[in-house]
Amino acid sequence: MARLDQLGWHSSRAFPALLALCAVLTTACTSSKGTADEKSESPASTVSAAPSKSVSMDPAEAAKAEAISAYQSYWTELPKAYAVPAIEGTELQRYTAAEALAKAQAGVANLKTLGQIMTGAPVLTNPTVTGAELDKKTPNVTISACLDVLPWKVIQKDTGQPAPLPSSRATKYVVIALVERWDDGWKVLKSTPHGDQQC
Known part of the structure; x- marks a missing residue:
């Protein structure tokens, strides 16, 4: 029988420890621009149409929305990696970057060693920015959300049988992430589960 501790699951919470240091959900999301286009009408015979007008979101709020979108995308892509x-x-x-990427790579390596995959995906809800340092050289935000890992299953690849999990595990709890804005976009540096904080 595969050892779940090798995969990094806490015996009391049954959540990969590798995710404890991961820096975002269940639905695929692309980066939000945070604008609403209101195209002005112009006669069909007019050669030069009036330029489109847009209502700009506050820069700080736009940055927070982009960080949340990146976190959500992280939680879309991580299950894809673990499913292979x-x-x-x-x-x-x-x-992802730094610890989050390193832990994801370690998780993939552990699954390969154990002959396991993970099916389904966790459900991330109510991601909320609880802290922001947007004036720093490398802007960052802290995001708190609720994560439900019950739909995310560890499967033995050769048999298709689910791996046994501790009955006392927490399956829905708060996760707190640190996300930074790099030159090529927002990156999740880590995402820490708080199994003692149910949501």
Whole structure:
């Protein structure tokens, strides 16, 4: 029987420890621009149409929305990697860096060693910015959300049988992430589960 501790699951919470240091959900989201276009009408015979007007979102709020979108995309791409398991073929590296990427790579390696995959995906809800340092050289935000890992299953690849999990595990709890804005976009540096904080 595969050892779940090798995969990094806490015996009391049954959540990969590799995710504890990961820096975002269940629905695929692209980066939000945070604007609403209101195209002005112009006669069909007019050669030069009036330029489109837009209502700009406050820059700080736009930045927070982009960070949340990146976190959501992280939680879309991570299950894809664990379902193979392989980082290649996913956009995980687009949304992660530092500890988050290293832990994802370690998780993929552990799954391969154990002959396991993960099916389904966790459900991330109510991602909310709880802290922001947008004036720093490298802007960052802290995001708190609720994560439901019950739909995310560890499967033995050769048999298709689910791996046994501790009955006392927490399956829905608060996760807190640190996300930074790099030159090529927002990156999740880590995402820490708080199994003692149910949501």
